[in-house]
Amino acid sequence: IFTSVNGVEHFFARLHHAGKDTRALGYAKIAAIGTATRDRLRTYGIEADLVPQEFRAEAVVDALRPILPPRAHILLPRAQEARDVLPASLSAHGATVDVVAAYETVPETEHGEELAAQMMDGAFDYVTFTSSSTVKNLVRMLGNITPLQHTKIACIGPVTAETVKSYALMPAMTAMTYTIDGLVDCIRESVE
Structure with a gap:
């Protein structure tokens, strides 16, 4: 499999x-x-x-x-x-x-503070999560969830969305087709 x-x-x-x-x-x-x-x-x-x-x-x-x-x-x-x-x-x-x-998915360990500051300043319209591990790794890199509260969160599917929720965050959207293309379409539809 x-x-x-x-x-x-x-x-x-x-x-x-x-x-x-x-x-x-x-x-x-x-x-x-x-x-x-x-x-x-x-x-x-x-x-x-x-x-x-x-x-x-x-x-x-x-x-x-x-x-x-x-x-x-x-x-x-x-x-x-x-x-x-x-x-x-x-x-x-x-x-x-x-x-x-x-x-092995190896998380980014540098630039956490810089990225957190950009998120707090509203530099990003969306943060996309393509798996539960991307959620965990970004939260670990940022040090806490506060920066993520300042942007919209888009998830590739319901499992990833549940992981986001486990951090007391709320996804703005979850793709209906659990692919990168499905996630892009989901964001595009929300903008149009």
Whole structure:
């Protein structure tokens, strides 16, 4: 199961570094979360067998549940820091899930004070969050949530919006299509 474009990129980089190519996947069924992830798989000659309509982990679980063979073995290359919805839910249905940290999201550590000052001065119309980790990392970088209270917050989807709310902040908007293009469209529609 590929959950992001980054997961695809890092998985295939490691595969190629090991001297292998897509043939190493054999007859494995491939699931992708989101059209961008599906499209990136296509650049490697892989057509996803499953792309749920809703671009989040819960939708993959719902789609796999009725077709998951007994004792299925699932590889989940993803970010080191990610929600446990997929492995926990699939394991609960009898699957063996191998979670591989394919990449790590490294937060920016510099310029926090400068960015906070710009936000306080109203320099930005919007702050966009594309994942829960982007929320956590920006709050960590800023030192507190006060600067974020001075700009509109746009979220890529409901999971990210819930993370924003967990910091006692309120998203101004949440994209209905959980992609970068969907987020851009959401902002564009609010401006027009």
